[in-house]
Amino acid sequence: MNPKHKILFAGDPHGDFKPLIAAVHQYKPEAVVLLGDYDLEMPLEVCLQDIVGLTQIWWIAGNHDFETPSKHKHLFDSALADKGLHLKVTEIAGLRIAGLGGIFLGRVWYPPQQPKWRNKQHYLHNQPAHTRHTAMSLKYKGAIWHDEFEALKTLKADILVTHEAPGAHRHGFDVIGELAAAMGVKNIFHGHLHENYAAIVKNNIKVVGVADRAVADLMGNCLVPPLSGLV
Known part of the structure; x- marks a missing residue:
């Protein structure tokens, strides 16, 4: 196996997993990392049944994965639920990979603005009394929370995978590059914005957008060409 193919990174499938499945059969990676927005109509392991057992499957969530209860359930209650990388560092094929799923939400934190809430408990405590003890909505569950982001900064990793883009992209956020620098990361791979590109941010960190x-x-080589889709 070509060393550069030992881990593959898959951009937002939006329900179409055929390109990823084809790439796994062709390149035989040790692991694949999915970058969010699955639009699942069935559990994730069913969508990927052709490659389950052939390679390790890891993932972070995107904004689409919090759109409806069924999309959320098919990911977070799937047989691959324990392969989520959000807010932790996992050794995969000999590399330490950190994950940051979700998106920045104006009602929670939208850098460079200050966060609206210190943490989830602060948010819930400030809700009206009649809703204070109800479950947090999916939209808020899919947000990036400032305190969790800061906690991730204290860990060390080789690669950071995110749904949101760092500041290298015109629609990205500088704080993601700052996170990567604090963690000692050498490469960032992200989805969400449906563009294949490569760039460099501070500390000579390479950014790869996967369409x-x-x-x-x-x-950062694109092995499977992108198709048009929804953000």
Whole structure:
């Protein structure tokens, strides 16, 4: 196996997993990391049944994965639920990979603005009394929370995978590059914005954007071309 193919990164599938499945059969990676927005109509392991057992499957969530209870359930209650990388560092194929799922939400935290809430408990405590003890909505569950983001900064990793883009992209956020620098990361791979590109941010960190339905290798090479889709 070509070393640059030992981990593949899959851009937003939006329900179409065929390009990723084809890439796994062709390149035989040790692991694949999915970058969010699955639009699942069935559990994730069912969508990926052709490659379950052939490679390790890891993932972070995107904004679409919090749109409806069924999309959320098919990911977070799937047989691959324990393969989520959000807010932790996991050794995968010999590399430490950190994950940051979800998106910045103006009602929670939208950098460079200050966060609206210190943490989830602060938010819930300030809700009206009749709603204070109800479950947090999916939209808020899919947000990036400032305190959790800061806690991730204290860990060390080789690669950071995110749904949101860092400041290298015109629609990205500088704080993601700052997170990567604090963690000692060398590479960032992200989805969400449906563009294949490579750039460099501070500390010589390489950023690779992976388009919808596209698949990239460790060097940032696009192995499967993208198709048009929804953000």
